[in-house]
Amino acid sequence: MSDYLGRNAHVSTVAAFGQQHTSVSMYSATTVVRAPESVVRGRWSAAVHGFVGEELLLNHRRSGRDLGMQLGVSRFYGHDAVLSSAHSDLQERLDGAIALPAHRRLRAGLTTTVAARRSGRGFSGKPAALDELATVLWHAQGVSGSLPVPTAQDGDAAVALRNAPSGGGLYPVRIAVLAQHVKGLAPGAYEYQPHSHTLLPLGATPAPVDLARQLFTADVELGKVAFALVYVYDLYANSQKYGDSGLVFALIEVGGISQNVHLARTALGMIGCDQGGYDKQTLEKTLGCDGTSRHVVHLTLLGHGEA
Numbered sequence: 001m002s003d004y005l006g007r008n009a010h011v012s013t014v015a016a017f018g019q020q021h022t023s024v025s026m027y028s029a030t031t032v033v034r035a036p037e038s039v040v041r042g043r044w045s046a047a048v049h050g051f052v053g054e055e056l057l058l059n060h061r062r063s064g065r066d067l068g069m070q071l072g073v074s075r076f077y078g079h080d081a082v083l084s085s086a087h088s089d090l091q092e093r094l095d096g097a098i099a100l101p102a103h104r105r106l107r108a109g110l111t112t113t114v115a116a117r118r119s120g121r122g123f124s125g126k127p128a129a130l131d132e133l134a135t136v137l138w139h140a141q142g143v144s145g146s147l148p149v150p151t152a153q154d155g156d157a158a159v160a161l162r163n164a165p166s167g168g169g170l171y172p173v174r175i176a177v178l179a180q181h182v183k184g185l186a187p188g189a190y191e192y193q194p195h196s197h198t199l200l201p202l203g204a205t206p207a208p209v210d211l212a213r214q215l216f217t218a219d220v221e222l223g224k225v226a227f228a229l230v231y232v233y234d235l236y237a238n239s240q241k242y243g244d245s246g247l248v249f250a251l252i253e254v255g256g257i258s259q260n261v262h263l264a265r266t267a268l269g270m271i272g273c274d275q276g277g278y279d280k281q282t283l284e285k286t287l288g289c290d291g292t293s294r295h296v297v298h299l300t301l302l303g304h305g306e307a
Contacts, residue, residue: 060244072241076168079151085169086149086157089195097198098185101131103138108267117262120271125224126304127181132268133227136302137192139163139264140229140257141175162194164256167249172237173257173297176202176287178209178228181303189286202288209286215299216277226303228275229261230283235293254298265302272302 036051061069075081106113146158147169159169166172175192177199179185188206190199211222231254239246258274265272278299284291 056244056247060248068243069245072243073168076241079153082149082151082159083154083157085159086154088171089160092193092195092198093200094196094198097193097196097200098190100134100137100197100199103135103142104131104268106135106139106264106267110263113263113267117266119273120305121220121273121301122305123221123224123226123271123301123303124306125181125221126226127183128226128270128303130182130184132270133177133179133182133185134197135268136229136261136264136270137175137177137194138197140261141171141173141192141194142197143194160195164253164260166253167238167246168241170238170241171253172234172246172250173253174232174234175257176230176232178211178214178230178286179206179226180208180211180223180228181226191287202286214279214283214286215275216279217275220273220275220301222301224303225301226270229300229302230287230296231257231298231300232287232289233295233297235295251297258298258300261300261302269304270302271305272300275299275301 076085141162141164143160144163145161147161148158151157161169162171177190177192178188179190180187185199186206187208189202189209190206191202192198193200211225211228215222233247233250233254235246238250242249262272276299278296280296281291283296283299284294287296289296
């Protein structure tokens, strides 16, 4: 054996590698636990499926000759599509909605705020003021202007513009608030309505949400978080225009909203952190999402830090 290994030194190298990287297997796609690294290594075998993300990237823009998106975009120049966007504020429910106070005018400089922004997890349990929540929400997704889009059917039609950019002005991402310690607001789940600057309770009566059952984290005392923001993507709100690229554009939008959230809370002297470890299905059930067309795609924890 030693003579054989002496003549074929590569065998020892392959054997050692195989012992250190046992997830290299043609069966990695069918194992109970598919860690990301096992999927990547499994790609060495043609029998193993790749990441769902890989499929998305391969399909969201197949080639310059794919006319699908061009047709979808051109369709939205039609008067009925324009009016649909212009009247989207009519989808908000005002019955039972809670009016939020006006947002604070933040005077911190942009460069100072950007440089000071850091993730913080040492929450103190100090309640947030209702106008602090309102200020974060307005800077994240509040309405700050309008774009006239007159048509023969409605000469005064205009699309309301928000503080975060959105592909085609369709705004498929909504923000849900899981309030725990907010002065003047009962603990529970709410949806932010940017056109009316209100909170709509998600349920007949607001009920406390146990964050510990929704999240997986070991470095945050969840009971001390003032409130959490949950980003919900409505697949059909923009995919009817952009097709498979709709998801990509929505995730870009989530990044823009999240950045505004962190800059606003930094200027307010609050702390916060993004949280990737959440139970998606349980959280969607809490928010009344179907998990098919409406999905939870991101979550941010906010509150006050230790003095």
